[in-house]
Amino acid sequence: MSNIRIGIVGYGNLGRGVELAIRQNPDTELAAVFTRRDPSSLKILTEGVGVYSVNDVADFKDKIDVLILCGGSATDLPVQTPKFAELFNVIDSFDTHARIPEHFANVDAAAKKGGNVSVISVGWDPGMFSVQRLYGSCILPEGKDYTFWGKGVSQGHSDAIRRVEGVADGKQYTVPVQAAMDAVRNGEDPDLTTRQKHTRECFVVAEDGADKAKIEETIKTMPNYFSDYDTTVNFISQDELNKNHSGIPHGGFVFRSGKTGVNGETRHIIEYSLKLGSNPEFTSSILVAYARAAVRMKNEGMTGCKTVFDIAPAYLSPKSGDELRASML
Numbered sequence: 001m002s003n004i005r006i007g008i009v010g011y012g013n014l015g016r017g018v019e020l021a022i023r024q025n026p027d028t029e030l031a032a033v034f035t036r037r038d039p040s041s042l043k044i045l046t047e048g049v050g051v052y053s054v055n056d057v058a059d060f061k062d063k064i065d066v067l068i069l070c071g072g073s074a075t076d077l078p079v080q081t082p083k084f085a086e087l088f089n090v091i092d093s094f095d096t097h098a099r100i101p102e103h104f105a106n107v108d109a110a111a112k113k114g115g116n117v118s119v120i121s122v123g124w125d126p127g128m129f130s131v132q133r134l135y136g137s138c139i140l141p142e143g144k145d146y147t148f149w150g151k152g153v154s155q156g157h158s159d160a161i162r163r164v165e166g167v168a169d170g171k172q173y174t175v176p177v178q179a180a181m182d183a184v185r186n187g188e189d190p191d192l193t194t195r196q197k198h199t200r201e202c203f204v205v206a207e208d209g210a211d212k213a214k215i216e217e218t219i220k221t222m223p224n225y226f227s228d229y230d231t232t233v234n235f236i237s238q239d240e241l242n243k244n245h246s247g248i249p250h251g252g253f254v255f256r257s258g259k260t261g262v263n264g265e266t267r268h269i270i271e272y273s274l275k276l277g278s279n280p281e282f283t284s285s286i287l288v289a290y291a292r293a294a295v296r297m298k299n300e301g302m303t304g305c306k307t308v309f310d311i312a313p314a315y316l317s318p319k320s321g322d323e324l325r326a327s328m329l
């Protein structure tokens with residue numbers, strides 16, 4: 001069987017991660033990279049593969065089996081995913097949870113019009129965490145869900161810090177509160193406020209002569225980002241930030257705490273956890289597995305928009321059903 005030919009649209013953290021993941025999946029190959037920037041300004045890792053303007057994607061209709069869309073969720077994907085879904089099978093990592101139903105409807109209409117399969121909101125949250133939450137609630141209908149994120153870098157909160165007057169650079173980590181997780185693991189089913197679930201740790205490089213007390217106060221009281229959390233602000237040098245905080249680690253925990261038995265006397269805890277050395281590299285690895293699924297589903301005659309909820313796990317694997325039943329059941 002010929003390899004699955006993948007096109008990458010948008011070459012940022014996820015775009016680079018997809019390129020790396022393709023190298024680990026011998027049934028896939030990188031066909032082309034597309035960007036909105038000057039293609040000659042991008043240096044990709046894979047030799048012999050071209051970088052093209054995103055305006056030329058349609059020319060590759062017969063050369064690409066699936067496009068992995070690596071743009072940002074805020075403004076890129078709401079436009080790019082429906083646009084390309086009509087022409088290609090596509091995968092995206094759209095993570096604006098509140099807008100997923102609207103995004104789904106737009107992409108579904110385009111994919112059905114073009115007779116293609118699209119998979120949206122692929123990643124770890126939404127994505128693998130969503131699958132765990134779904135399994136947990138189906139298996140233990142009487143129970144409670146808990147999701148904790150971290151310890152990990154929040155790009156949005158790091159951007160917010162960097163916009164504060166007097167801040168030269170900064171990074172923000174979301175940290176789950178250990179006592180809250182312990183209470184969940186103990187089956188206490190606690191009701192937790194936002195503040196009780198996560199803390200926020202900031203590492204800030206101040207500009208020369210900046211008022212550090214004012215910076216700290218501005219960060220800690222920032223509405224929507226920090227005011228609902230216990231936040232610590234650590235001032236460090238640019239060298240320290242570069243040396244100790246240059247990675248993009250992340251992770252988290254999904255719990256389902258449930259009960260069975262005549263009077264709910266039997267307790268069960270499901271726990272799924274991720275500790276990620278690189279959020280984008282991990283997310284991209286998931287995107288490539290779902291790209292395989294999209295191509296297979298299209299070859300079986302399916303069309304329209306799907307999410308991780310709609311895709312049976314065997315579609316993600318390069319192995320056949322026979323091989324999976326013999327080696328993994």
Ligand code: NDP
Nearest residue numbers: 010011012013014035036070071072073093123124125126
């Ligand atoms: P980036 O900011 O690195 O890249 C987004 C886009 O910006 C790229 O596709 C690229 O498009 C453009 N870009 C990248 N670098 C530059 C640059 N130096 N100058 C100008 N433009 C640039 O975002 P990420 O790849 O880190 O993340 C993309 C999205 O993935 C996020 O918005 C997030 O919503 C989602 N995500 C989802 C997860 C999940 O679990 N579902 C997990 C992690 C991320 P172009 O090449 O066309 O210019």
